[in-house]
Amino acid sequence: MAKPNYHVVLFPFPAHGHITPQLTLAARLHQFHPNLNITLVSTPRNIASIRSSLPPTSPLQLHSLPFCPSDHGLITDSESTDDLPIGQLGKFFIAMESCRAAFDHFITEASKQSTVCIVSDMHLGWTLDVARKHYAFHSSFLGTSAFSGAIFLSVMMNLPHNHSDSEPFTLPEYPEVLVHRSQLAEHILKASLTDPPTVFLQKQLSTLYKTDALLINSTEYFDPVGLDLHPLASVLYISFGSQDSIQKSQMMELALGLEASGRPFIWVIRPPLGFDAKDEFKDEWLPDGFEKRMKEENRGFFVHGWAPQIAILSHKSIGAFLSHCGWNSVLESLNSGVPIIGWSLQAEQPFNVTLLVNLGVCFEVSRGKLETSEVKKVVVAETVEMVMGDNEKGHIMREKAKEISKMMKRAWKDESCTSAKGLAEFLKLLQRVTDN
Numbered sequence: 001m002a003k004p005n006y007h008v009v010l011f012p013f014p015a016h017g018h019i020t021p022q023l024t025l026a027a028r029l030h031q032f033h034p035n036l037n038i039t040l041v042s043t044p045r046n047i048a049s050i051r052s053s054l055p056p057t058s059p060l061q062l063h064s065l066p067f068c069p070s071d072h073g074l075i076t077d078s079e080s081t082d083d084l085p086i087g088q089l090g091k092f093f094i095a096m097e098s099c100r101a102a103f104d105h106f107i108t109e110a111s112k113q114s115t116v117c118i119v120s121d122m123h124l125g126w127t128l129d130v131a132r133k134h135y136a137f138h139s140s141f142l143g144t145s146a147f148s149g150a151i152f153l154s155v156m157m158n159l160p161h162n163h164s165d166s167e168p169f170t171l172p173e174y175p176e177v178l179v180h181r182s183q184l185a186e187h188i189l190k191a192s193l194t195d196p197p198t199v200f201l202q203k204q205l206s207t208l209y210k211t212d213a214l215l216i217n218s219t220e221y222f223d224p225v226g227l228d229l230h231p232l233a234s235v236l237y238i239s240f241g242s243q244d245s246i247q248k249s250q251m252m253e254l255a256l257g258l259e260a261s262g263r264p265f266i267w268v269i270r271p272p273l274g275f276d277a278k279d280e281f282k283d284e285w286l287p288d289g290f291e292k293r294m295k296e297e298n299r300g301f302f303v304h305g306w307a308p309q310i311a312i313l314s315h316k317s318i319g320a321f322l323s324h325c326g327w328n329s330v331l332e333s334l335n336s337g338v339p340i341i342g343w344s345l346q347a348e349q350p351f352n353v354t355l356l357v358n359l360g361v362c363f364e365v366s367r368g369k370l371e372t373s374e375v376k377k378v379v380v381a382e383t384v385e386m387v388m389g390d391n392e393k394g395h396i397m398r399e400k401a402k403e404i405s406k407m408m409k410r411a412w413k414d415e416s417c418t419s420a421k422g423l424a425e426f427l428k429l430l431q432r433v434t435d436n
């Protein structure tokens with residue numbers, strides 16, 4: 001049976017700078033959604049201190065999770081960074097996981113009444129396991145700007161930085177940002193991959209890649225969403241899926257074709273075939289000065305790593321998807337009404353392209369990843385123009401993609417719809433087989 005209401009459970013890291021923004025978040029949620037049930041959980045001393053600071057009329061509920069600092073070699077009463085002797089932060093990070101059982105119990109009980117949405121500090125990544133166990137929604141709260149948070153995350157995930165090579169240095173995910181060692185705290189400079197606090201922190205931060213949503217305490221003024229700068233359906237998204245890549249020579253032609261097309265793009269770019277996917281990206285794999293030029297012109301945005309594909313495809317500025325036509329990518333694109341430029345690489349992908357071309361939502365730009373399957377920059381530019389430009393074929397294709405998007409949504413609208421019916425048939429069959 002559907003649960004009637006939502007229960008938002010806030011869990012800040014016990015430090016002033018982490019608790020305050022979550023209290024502000026609670027106030028905003030109450031302001032705009034007065035019917036939401038909201039609880040902030042923390043250790044007893046923090047809860048007592050928050051309780052004394054809240055007006056008696058505050059609708060925010062508070063819940064204490066037992067915590068015993070001395071069990072973790074911390075001095076008595078160290079329940080927030082305010083009370084913590086310098087140098088004990090690492091221990092404190094680890095100690096917070098001792099709240100897991102009590103937090104799990106609280107979520108178990110809350111889930112019986114409502115649909116639970118956990119808002120967890122990014123340093124308490126272990127809360128994701130609890131959320132998954134109870135089928136609760138999980139979000140990570142980033143108490144800093146998206147820019148600084150992203151760089152900090154990359155710094156922490158690419159340790160160590162104490163070696164004496166170039167200064168300043170760059171991070172694999174953000175080759176355009178120069179980092180000076182003087183910008184890194186001493187404990188980060190000294191961190192080794194075997195320190196328990198470092199290992200623990202990396203594990204917590206890695207949940208930022210897996211959580212259901214990121215809440216960032218910033219505004220578009222500090223962290224403009226790049227895509228919002230572009231008009232409706234004007235940006236091309238390019239990705240060859242989660243595992244594949246193309247030849248260096250193909251990458252060159254694709255880049256030149258994109259430049260010639262004059263259209264803005266987002267390219268999820270991996271090292272070319274023959275190189276390790278984890279290798280640092282090298283400028284020489286692209287035409288001379290290409291990445292820098294495209295960024296300066298605000299035309300090209302490069303993702304070196306994992307892109308939030310579904311969110312990108314659902315953005316109103318995306319006009320087409322140059323895809324290897326893996327089936328998930330196809331579904332995600334058409335679900336958002338985005339037409340496809342097909343460049344299949346392997347498996348059943350070429351047949352997906354055939355299907356899509358027959359449906360009128362795709363032009364094939366190239367096929368295969370061998371050097372023999374050449375793509376020429378003019379073909380790239382012409383195909384992009386055909387799909388995205390102001391011409392009859394493109395217009396028809398875009399309309400068709402929108403129509404398919406509507407049909408895909410309709411397939412699940414209610415029990416009488418095609419996909420919902422298919423699933424019901426399957427369950428009937430299952431019942432018949434298991435009953436016998």
Ligand code: UDP
Binds near residue numbers: 308310325329
């Ligand atoms: N994906 C993503 N970000 C990336 C690359 C891939 O989110 O940077 C996701 C994409 O949304 C899709 C899946 O990975 O759900 C790729 O599946 P698909 O069937 O398209 O291709 P495969 O990776 O299996 O070749």
